[in-house]
Amino acid sequence: xxxxxxxxxxxxxxxxxxxxxxxxxxxxxxxxxxxxxxxxxxxxxxxxxxxxxxxxxxxxxxxxxxxxxxxxxxxxxxxxxxxxxxxxxxxxxxxxxxxxxxxxxxxxxxxxxxxxxxxxxxxxxxxxxxxxxxxxxxxxxxxxxxxxxxxxxxxxxxxxxxxxxxxxxxxxxxxxxxxxxxxxxxxxxxxxxxxxxxxxxxxxxxxxxxxxxxxxxxx
Numbered sequence: 001x002x003x004x005x006x007x008x009x010x011x012x013x014x015x016x017x018x019x020x021x022x023x024x025x026x027x028x029x030x031x032x033x034x035x036x037x038x039x040x041x042x043x044x045x046x047x048x049x050x051x052x053x054x055x056x057x058x059x060x061x062x063x064x065x066x067x068x069x070x071x072x073x074x075x076x077x078x079x080x081x082x083x084x085x086x087x088x089x090x091x092x093x094x095x096x097x098x099x100x101x102x103x104x105x106x107x108x109x110x111x112x113x114x115x116x117x118x119x120x121x122x123x124x125x126x127x128x129x130x131x132x133x134x135x136x137x138x139x140x141x142x143x144x145x146x147x148x149x150x151x152x153x154x155x156x157x158x159x160x161x162x163x164x165x166x167x168x169x170x171x172x173x174x175x176x177x178x179x180x181x182x183x184x185x186x187x188x189x190x191x192x193x194x195x196x197x198x199x200x201x202x203x204x205x206x207x208x209x210x211x212x213x214x215x216x217x218x219x
Contacts, residue, residue, distance in 0.1 A: 008032050047079055048133075055079055078190075088131060091181050093204040094123035104167050113205045121171045122206040124149060126181055128166075128199075130158040134188040142198070145179040146170050178205040 010030050045056055057076040063069040092110035094102035101107050102123035110125050124146055130136055137157045143149040149168035156164055170177075180203040184196045 078187075088129040089181060089183050089199045089202045090127045090129075091179065091202040091204045092125045092127075093179075093206055094125070099123070102167075102169075104165075106167075111204075113207070115207045115209075116173055118174050118209045119172055120208075121169050122173050122177075122179075123167070123169045124179060124204060126153070126166045126168070126202075127163055128158060128183050129163040130160055133160050135159050136185045136188065139183055139185045141166065141181055141183055143168075143179065143181040145177060149181060173206065173208055176205070176207040178203055 010032070012030065041060075045058070047056065055076055055078050057074060059074040060072040061069055062072075092108075092112065093114045094106065095109045095111045095114040096102055096106075099121070106123075108125075114122075116122055126141065126143075126149055128139070128141075135157060139153075139156050139158055141150050141153040146168050148170070149166060152166040152168045153164075158164060170179075180201045182201050183199045185199075186194055186196050
């Protein structure tokens with residue numbers, strides 16, 4: 001921002017001394033007006049990279065020696081996060097025939113695709129991670145194939161750099177299936193009636209019997 005003063009050069013020609021009072025208390029005056037665009041101040045705000053900032057607001061106040069302070073309108077912008085700040089969701093399927101390996105804290109192994117006998121049970125594990133700097137409240141899962149996954153999560157909160165794991169299953173499976181899940185959430189400090197956001201989808205699959213193992217749709 002330039003702080004250089006504006007210089008005005010004025011030439012005054014006196015025809016007589018009538019403008020001067022004999023006591024010297026009255027002096028000639030010159031009024032200068034500016035005809036042009038109003039002064040502008042431009043600046044840049046850098047948003048922190050820790051994913052903690054959800055919005056940026058700015059309001060300007062101005063004053064001079066002879067006038068009262070005046071305030072501008074307040075402008076607020078929502079911060080659009082990049083991929084590094086998005087809630088991360090991962091879906092896996094248990095690749096063990098022992099049900100004890102596929103429950104909470106079970107060793108699995110947990111993979112993207114597996115094979116089960118017709119009429120068997122498929123065990124799923126969903127991991128939701130918050131890599132950002134703000135706590136998310138009221139999160140829910142969206143899983144059209146396994147409603148038990150939605151029920152396992154119900155509504156949950158996720159603190160910064162925290163992850164939550166949910167375990168669920170589908171029994172009596174007779175057809176190969178790919179199960180896709182997303183998580184819905186409202187970003188912190190959102191204005192009223194802000195629609196919820198949704199994570200990118202994550203998938204795992206289970207093939208039945210001797211059928212081909214379906215590829216996972218997880219990115």
